Amino acid sequence: MHNKMSFVNFTLLVNTGAFFREILEKYSEDMREEAISILSFITLALGIEDSKLSESFHEGQYDIRLNCYPPCPEPERVLGIVPHADNSGITLLVDFGDFPGLQFLKDGKWVGVEPIEGAIVANIGHIIEVMTNGIYKAPEHRAIVNKLKERLSVVTFCYPSPSIDIGPSDKLINSDRNLQLYKSMTNAEYFRRFFNRKLDESFIDSLRL
Ligand SMILES: O=C(O)CCC(=O)C(=O)O
Ligand SMILES: [Fe+2]
Numbered sequence: 001m002h003n004k005m006s007f008v009n010f011t012l013l014v015n016t017g018a019f020f021r022e023i024l025e026k027y028s029e030d031m032r033e034e035a036i037s038i039l040s041f042i043t044l045a046l047g048i049e050d051s052k053l054s055e056s057f058h059e060g061q062y063d064i065r066l067n068c069y070p071p072c073p074e075p076e077r078v079l080g081i082v083p084h085a086d087n088s089g090i091t092l093l094v095d096f097g098d099f100p101g102l103q104f105l106k107d108g109k110w111v112g113v114e115p116i117e118g119a120i121v122a123n124i125g126h127i128i129e130v131m132t133n134g135i136y137k138a139p140e141h142r143a144i145v146n147k148l149k150e151r152l153s154v155v156t157f158c159y160p161s162p163s164i165d166i167g168p169s170d171k172l173i174n175s176d177r178n179l180q181l182y183k184s185m186t187n188a189e190y191f192r193r194f195f196n197r198k199l200d201e202s203f204i205d206s207l208r209l
Helices: 018-046 126-131 187-195
Strands: 062-069 081-084 090-095 102-106 109-112 121-124 141-143 151-158
Touching: 018 062, 018 090, 018 151
Parallel strands: none
Antiparallel strands: 062 151, 081 141, 090 121, 090 151, 102 109, 102 141
16 A cells, blocks of 8 residues: 555545445544543633533544655655645644654744654644634644655544534633634534635634624
């Protein structure tokens, strides 16, 4: 399987066959547990423990993407993935590279994430930015390529239950000092806005009040 990965970046869909489906279903169940536990720590840190925020991820959708970045003779001239923030609630990334291929924008500078064996990189997506009323921000990130080395990453995009509205948690906007900064919308409305977004404008800005 490894040798056949020859595209700059490709997406392996969950329904590529029974064999992959079984592995990916087990994997996504593990990631569901990880996501719920990270989200309950987030709600604990926010002082809104037991809110519907973390619970909504029990029933949510979990999409897995396998990224492959082959070596590139001129790495400074290409990007593996262009700068973006994820539209998920939270994204869990397992990095199989041995160089910092994933980079986050911090204070205007790209900072590489050093892969640690067995570690999961947890990345906040737009939905958690909205649900936490902007306390947790969805960071811009990108992937770069290496002149000599291939890199693989397995990325799980974790979404809350489609029956839950996407909007700032009531518990965070309960006083005059804590104004609601983002719109509240149904799950369907969130995705409608995402798929109809203007590509030259910031999606998260379009969700601000
Ligand atoms: O492969 C990576 O390091 C980044 C992947 C990523 O950001 C994505 O798939 O959304
Ligand atoms: Fe991403």
